[in-house]
Amino acid sequence: MTKIAFTLNGRPAEAGAAGLERLATVLRRDLGCHDVKIGCDAGDCGACTVLLGGAPVCACITPATLAEGQAVETLTGLHATDPLVAQLTKAFERHGAAQCGICTPGMLVSAAALLRANPAPDEPQVRDALGGVLCRCTGYRKIIDAVIDWRGAEAPQDGRVGGAVARVDGARKVEGREVFGDDAPPADALVLRVIRSPHHLARFGFGDLDAYAKAEGLDLILTAADVPGLNAFGVIPAFVDQPVYAEGTARFRGEAVAAVIGPAARMTALDLSAFPVSWHPEPEALTPEAARAAGQMHEGRAENVMCRGFVKKGEAEEAIASAFVTAEGSFQTGFIEHAYIEPEAGFARWENGRVEIIGGTQAPQMNRDSLALILNLPQEAIRILPTAVGGGFGSKLDLSWQPHVALAAMRLKRPVRVVYSRSDSMSSTTKRHPAQMRVRAGATKEGRLSGFAFDGAFNTGAYASWGPTVANRVPVHASGPYAHADYVARTEAVHTNCVPAGAFRGFGVPQAAIAQECVFDDLCLALGMDRLEFRLLNALDNGIPTATGQVFDGAVGIKPCLEALKPAWEEAVKAAEAFNAQGGTLRKGVGVACGWYGCGNTSLPNPSTIRAGITGDGRIVLHQGAMDIGQGANTVIAQIFAEALGVPLEKVELIGPDTDVTPDAGKTSASRQTFVSGNAARLTGLALRAEVLRLTNCADGVIGFEGGLTVTAPDGIRHHVPLAEGMDYAIEAAETYDPPTLPLDKNGQGVPYAVYGYTAQMAELTVDTTLGTVVLTRIHAAHDVGRAINPMLVEGQIHGGVAQGIGLALMEEYIPGRTDNLHDYLIPTIGDVPPITSLIVEVTDPHGPYGAKGLGEHVLIPTAPAILSAIRHATGARITRVPATPDRVLAAIRAAKEA
Numbered sequence: 001m002t003k004i005a006f007t008l009n010g011r012p013a014e015a016g017a018a019g020l021e022r023l024a025t026v027l028r029r030d031l032g033c034h035d036v037k038i039g040c041d042a043g044d045c046g047a048c049t050v051l052l053g054g055a056p057v058c059a060c061i062t063p064a065t066l067a068e069g070q071a072v073e074t075l076t077g078l079h080a081t082d083p084l085v086a087q088l089t090k091a092f093e094r095h096g097a098a099q100c101g102i103c104t105p106g107m108l109v110s111a112a113a114l115l116r117a118n119p120a121p122d123e124p125q126v127r128d129a130l131g132g133v134l135c136r137c138t139g140y141r142k143i144i145d146a147v148i149d150w151r152g153a154e155a156p157q158d159g160r161v162g163g164a165v166a167r168v169d170g171a172r173k174v175e176g177r178e179v180f181g182d183d184a185p186p187a188d189a190l191v192l193r194v195i196r197s198p199h200h201l202a203r204f205g206f207g208d209l210d211a212y213a214k215a216e217g218l219d220l221i222l223t224a225a226d227v228p229g230l231n232a233f234g235v236i237p238a239f240v241d242q243p244v245y246a247e248g249t250a251r252f253r254g255e256a257v258a259a260v261i262g263p264a265a266r267m268t269a270l271d272l273s274a275f276p277v278s279w280h281p282e283p284e285a286l287t288p289e290a291a292r293a294a295g296q297m298h299e300g301r302a303e304n305v306m307c308r309g310f311v312k313k314g315e316a317e318e319a320i321a322s323a324f325v326t327a328e329g330s331f332q333t334g335f336i337e338h339a340y341i342e343p344e345a346g347f348a349r350w351e352n353g354r355v356e357i358i359g360g361t362q363a364p365q366m367n368r369d370s371l372a373l374i375l376n377l378p379q380e381a382i383r384i385l386p387t388a389v390g391g392g393f394g395s396k397l398d399l400s401w402q403p404h405v406a407l408a409a410m411r412l413k414r415p416v417r418v419v420y421s422r423s424d425s426m427s428s429t430t431k432r433h434p435a436q437m438r439v440r441a442g443a444t445k446e447g448r449l450s451g452f453a454f455d456g457a458f459n460t461g462a463y464a465s466w467g468p469t470v471a472n473r474v475p476v477h478a479s480g481p482y483a484h485a486d487y488v489a490r491t492e493a494v495h496t497n498c499v500p501a502g503a504f505r506g507f508g509v510p511q512a513a514i515a516q517e518c519v520f521d522d523l524c525l526a527l528g529m530d531r532l533e534f535r536l537l538n539a540l541d542n543g544i545p546t547a548t549g550q551v552f553d554g555a556v557g558i559k560p561c562l563e564a565l566k567p568a569w570e571e572a573v574k575a576a577e578a579f580n581a582q583g584g585t586l587r588k589g590v591g592v593a594c595g596w597y598g599c600g601n602t603s604l605p606n607p608s609t610i611r612a613g614i615t616g617d618g619r620i621v622l623h624q625g626a627m628d629i630g631q632g633a634n635t636v637i638a639q640i641f642a643e644a645l646g647v648p649l650e651k652v653e654l655i656g657p658d659t660d661v662t663p664d665a666g667k668t669s670a671s672r673q674t675f676v677s678g679n680a681a682r683l684t685g686l687a688l689r690a691e692v693l694r695l696t697n698c699a700d701g702v703i704g705f706e707g708g709l710t711v712t713a714p715d716g717i718r719h720h721v722p723l724a725e726g727m728d729y730a731i732e733a734a735e736t737y738d739p740p741t742l743p744l745d746k747n748g749q750g751v752p753y754a755v756y757g758y759t760a761q762m763a764e765l766t767v768d769t770t771l772g773t774v775v776l777t778r779i780h781a782a783h784d785v786g787r788a789i790n791p792m793l794v795e796g797q798i799h800g801g802v803a804q805g806i807g808l809a810l811m812e813e814y815i816p817g818r819t820d821n822l823h824d825y826l827i828p829t830i831g832d833v834p835p836i837t838s839l840i841v842e843v844t845d846p847h848g849p850y851g852a853k854g855l856g857e858h859v860l861i862p863t864a865p866a867i868l869s870a871i872r873h874a875t876g877a878r879i880t881r882v883p884a885t886p887d888r889v890l891a892a893i894r895a896a897k898e899a
C-alpha cells in the first residue's frame with residue numbers, strides 16, 4: 001500500500017493506494033467522494049471526471065498515485081469553492097441539463113475546466129471539452145446551452161401546470177449530492193459478486209463450494225439450492241421463468257449460476273476464474289430460425305415460440321391485391337443495449353425481521369412482490385427503498401441485483417452490497433428485441449392506403465421478461481398513426497440462447513416503425529408523391545377507427561404534428577435538391593416519419609395511487625411513489641397536484657418512493673406516469689382541496705399560508721383552516737386512477753389504451769457517398785403531448801429520445817459476448833446529436849390530467865425511420881438493416897445504382 005498525500009477540494013488529504021489502484025476507487029472508498037460516479041471503470045463514459053492539477057481526467061483509469069502532491073477537485077468541492085461553478089450549476093438547473101443526474105458531475109467538472117480557460121466558449125468548443133463524457137438521457141443539447149449560457153439571468157420560476165419550472169430534485173443532482181445505488185451502502189457492508197455463464201448454452205456442475213469458501217475467506221456462497229422460495233422471477237405472472245440462479249443448465253451467456261459474498265477487501269482481490277464450476281457447452285441457437293429447430297427451452301412453448309400477437313381489421317390481402325401500387329420489404333434490427341450510465345447497484349439489510357432493499361429500480365412494488373416469492377416471505381416483510389436511478393429506459397423494471405443481496409442479507413443478517421461491472425450489466429440485463437420484419441402495403445392512385453400486412457419475429461432471448469408485451473403491443477402499433485381500412489399484423493416472440501430481451505423505450509414499436517415507414521416511402525416513390533403529403537393524406541383523425549377499431553372524437557394529434565413540420569420540410573427539401581443538383585460526392589437528404597404510442601398497459605388494469613396530507617401546522621406533504629428515473633415525474637406530478645390543490649409548487653414537500661410509506665403508483669414504464677399517476681395526483685389534490693374548503697365552509701377560495709393554512713373566500717374574507725395537531729396529518733387524501741380500456745378480442749379489436757400520444761419528425765443530413773458516413777444537420781420533432789405540464793421537461797424528453805433514435809439508426813448493435821463494454825458498443829456522443837427543433841403540439845385529451853398525454857416512449861419512434869428516409873432521399877440507398885453503418889450505407893448505395 002502506497003501512502004499518497006494531495007489536496008482534495010482545497011484541503012489536505014491522505015489515502016493509501018494498492019499498486020495501480022485507481023483514483024476513483026480511492027476517492028469514493030476512502031475519502032467519501034460519492035460525487036465521483038463510476039459508470040464503466042474503463043475510461044469510456046467520463047462520469048468519473050475530476051480535475052487533477054486543474055486538468056480533467058477520468059479518475060477510473062488514473063492511478064491514485066499520480067495524485068501525490070497534486071490538487072484534486074471534484075464537483076462538490078468546485079461547487080462550494082468556485083463561484084463560476086456555482087453559477088454553472090444554476091445554469092444546468094435553469095436549462096434542464098440534468099435528467100437522471102449520473103453523468104452530471106462529469107459534465108460539470110469538464111465544463112468547469114473549459115470555462116476557467118475560456119469563459120465564452122462557442123458550441124464546437126463546448127463539444128470538444130465535453131466530448132469524453134457520455135449522457136444517455138439528455139441528448140446533450142441542453143447541456144451545451146447551459147454551458148454557453150452559464151452567466152445567464154435566473155428566470156422567474158412558474159410551478160403551475162404549463163410552467164417550465166426547474167425540476168424539484170435538480171439542485172442535488174447538479175451539486176453532486178444525489179445518492180445512487182452504489183452511494184448508499186454502509187461502509188462495513190459485505191460485498192457480493194455474481195458468477196455467470198461464459199457460454200450461450202451449457203450444462204454445468206459445481207465442485208467443492210465449502211472448500212472454496214473456506215480457502216478464499218468467503219462468508220457465503222449462494223446457488224439455486226439456497227433460494228428458500230421460488231427460484232424464478234419475471235414481470236408477467238404467466239411468464240415467470242427466469243431463475244435467480246440457473247439449475248444445471250445456463251441458457252445464455254451472462255446468466256447467474258452462483259454468488260460469492262465476503263469482506264470488501266477480499267472480494268476486490270478474488271479471482272473468480274478459480275470458482276469451482278465445470279462447464280459443458282452445447283450447441284446454441286442465437287436466432288429465431290435456429291431456435292425453432294432447436295431443443296425446446298421452456299415447457300409449453302413449442303418450437304420455442306413464447307407467444308404470438310395478432311390484430312386484424314378488414315381484409316388486408318384482398319386490398320393489397322387490388323391496390324393501384326404495392327410495395328414490400330424485409331427489415332432487420334439488432335439487440336440494443338440500454339446503456340444507462342449507472343450500472344445496477346444497491347444493497348440489502350436485515351432490519352427487525354424484515355429485508356430492506358436499497359438501490360435503483362423502476363418498479364418498487366413489483367420488485368417487492370417478486371422478492372416475496374423468491375425469499376418465501378410475506379410482502380410486509382420486504383421494504384423497497386429506491387435510491388435515485390441513473391437511467392433505466394425499461395431495463396430496471398426487471399429484477400437483477402436485488403434477489404442476490406436480499407438472499408445474502410437474509411442469511412447473514414448483515415448488510416450486503418453489489419455493483420455490477422459494465423460487463424455484468426451488459427451481458428446479463430435485458431435488451432431491445434432484435435426484429436425480423438416483413439411489410440407489404442398497397443395504395444390507391446390518389447395515394448390512399450389500400451391494405452397493410454406486417455409480420456414480425458422478435459428474438460426474446462432465453463427468458464420471457466417483457467417479451468409478451470412486445471408481441472402484443474407491436475400489432476396494435478405497427479399501423480403507425482394512419483387510417484387503415486384493411487390491416488393485419490402478426491408477431492411472434494421466439495426464445496433463443498441470447499440475453500433476455502425486455503422493455504426498452506417503445507416495447508418493439510420503434511422497430512416496427514422502421515419497416516412501416518420505409519414501405520410508405522416505397523409507395524411514395526411508386527406514386528411520385530411527396531412523402532409528407534402522403535402521410536398527411538393517410539393520417540389518422542378523429543372519428544376514424546384505429547387498427548383495433550377504437551374511435552377517438554377529439555384527441556388525435558398526428559395531423560397537427562405533420563402540419564407543424566410542413567414549412568421546414570418544404571424549405572429543406574428544396575435546399576437539399578438544389579445542393580445535390582451541383583453534383584459531387586456529398587449528398588443532402590431530408591426524411592420524415594411518424595409515430596404513435598398508447599400510454600399505459602395494453603388492455604390491462606394499470607392503476608396508480610397518490611396520497612397527500614396536510615399537517616397540523618399547515619405543511620403540505622405529497623407521497624409520490626412514481627419512480628423518477630430522470631424523466632421528471634417528481635416535478636410533473638408535484639406540479640399537477642399543486643395545481644389541483646391550488647397552492648404554489650414550492651409549498652409541496654415530497655416524500656419519494658418507499659413501499660412502506662408511498663402507495664403503489666405502478667411502474668415507471670409505457671409512458672404512463674404523467675398520464676396515470678398524474679391523474680391520481682390531480683384527484684388527490686382536488687380531494688384535499690375539497691376538504692380544506694369544507695373545513696372553512698367556503699364554496700371556493702384561495703389557499704394561503706399566513707399564520708397557518710388559510711382560505712380567502714371570493715368575498716375577500718380570510719378563514720383559518722382548523723387543523724388538528726398530534727397526528728401525522730390533520731387531513732389527508734389518497735386517490736386512485738386506472739385508465740379506461742377494454743380487452744382485445746380474437747382479432748385484436750377493442751380499446752387497448754385510453755390515450756395515445758402522436759409525433760412526426762423530420763431529419764436533415766449529409767451523406768458522404770465515398771465513405772458511407774452520415775452527418776446529421778438537424779432533427780425537427782413535432783410532438784402532440786396533449787398539454788405540456790412542463791415544457792422544459794417535455795423538450796428534455798424529446799432531445800433524449802431523439803438521441804437514442806440516432807443511436808438506433810446509425811451506430812448501436814449489441815452482440816452477445818462481443819460488445820459488453822462502452823468502447824465496442826457505441827452510443828451517441830455530444831458530437832453526434834445535431835440541433836433539435838422541438839415543436840410542442842397540444843391537442844388536449846379528455847382523459848389526461850389537464851389534457852396531458854404521455855411522451856417518454858414516443859420520442860424515439862420516428863427518429864430512426866426519418867433518418868433512413870433522409871439517407872434514401874440523399875443517395876437512393878434503401879436501408880433495410882440498422883444500424884446504418886458506413887459499410888451498409890455504401891452497400892445500399894451500390895445496390896440502388898445497380899437496380
Ligand code: FES
Pocket residue numbers: 097098099100101102103104134135136137138341390391630
Ligand atoms: Fe446524463 Fe442521465 S442525465 S446520463
